[in-house]
Amino acid sequence: MIRFLAPVTARLEVMPGVWQVHARAPEVARAAQPGQFVMALRGASFDPYLRAAVPLHKIGAEHVAFLLDEQDQAGLAVPALDATLDLLGPLGHGFTLDPAAQHLLLVAQEMGIAPLLALAEQALARNVKVTLFALSARQERLYPPELLPVEIEYRAFLVREEAESAAFDRVLLEALPLTDGVCLASAEALYRRLGARIMADPVRRRAGLVQVWNPERIGCGMGLCLTCVTQTRQGPRRTCTDGPVLDLYDLV
Numbered sequence: 001m002i003r004f005l006a007p008v009t010a011r012l013e014v015m016p017g018v019w020q021v022h023a024r025a026p027e028v029a030r031a032a033q034p035g036q037f038v039m040a041l042r043g044a045s046f047d048p049y050l051r052a053a054v055p056l057h058k059i060g061a062e063h064v065a066f067l068l069d070e071q072d073q074a075g076l077a078v079p080a081l082d083a084t085l086d087l088l089g090p091l092g093h094g095f096t097l098d099p100a101a102q103h104l105l106l107v108a109q110e111m112g113i114a115p116l117l118a119l120a121e122q123a124l125a126r127n128v129k130v131t132l133f134a135l136s137a138r139q140e141r142l143y144p145p146e147l148l149p150v151e152i153e154y155r156a157f158l159v160r161e162e163a164e165s166a167a168f169d170r171v172l173l174e175a176l177p178l179t180d181g182v183c184l185a186s187a188e189a190l191y192r193r194l195g196a197r198i199m200a201d202p203v204r205r206r207a208g209l210v211q212v213w214n215p216e217r218i219g220c221g222m223g224l225c226l227t228c229v230t231q232t233r234q235g236p237r238r239t240c241t242d243g244p245v246l247d248l249y250d251l252v
Ligand code: FES
Pocket: 217, 218, 219, 220, 221, 222, 223, 224, 225, 226, 227, 228, 229, 238, 239, 240, 241
């Protein structure tokens, strides 16, 4: 983990109020893995004192990108184009891409696309087929497919009511046997619901099938404050250092 200053090099509003922010950070780009995060200073005055945990959205050779929501009061404010970000990282345990995997299914609920795009790009670079299911209760929070690599098979799901939610679950459960693994970034309610259904199936119920990006309650981001401790089958785990990517099997 290193502290680095990253000048903002580009900003693009990809959905209403949601910005893809690119910054030059060769040190972190070389070291980072999809699913990891950085701790970003929120302002020059150290007020608020705690940094914000921000997932790496894209990881390039010299640049990284973040996906920032103007409405997220707990997150990092969208910086100006001439700003310099003060970051610590990369931090945490990211996604594991099985070298034998041939087909990966990614499931992103709204801003859950933030940590998954870097993973999709890494998988495609290894010739792994990638399917992305994006779901949201709002059309404007479905990631624009034209911003995704063309090789990704993309399906968007508007999930506004119970029937649409049940239909999404059915599609996901039917897709499971066709993939070598699932990586999911969603609200806790969704991964717990899907987890309960997957674990109820003795054929699919196994460790290693579904990785969940679960950044709940990250405070210090470095394993010191214990605010992020979550209970798992393996005992208590710190989301910031043992995660934020954890095995669904351990969580439900
Ligand atoms: S956020 Fe402080 S220990 Fe995990």
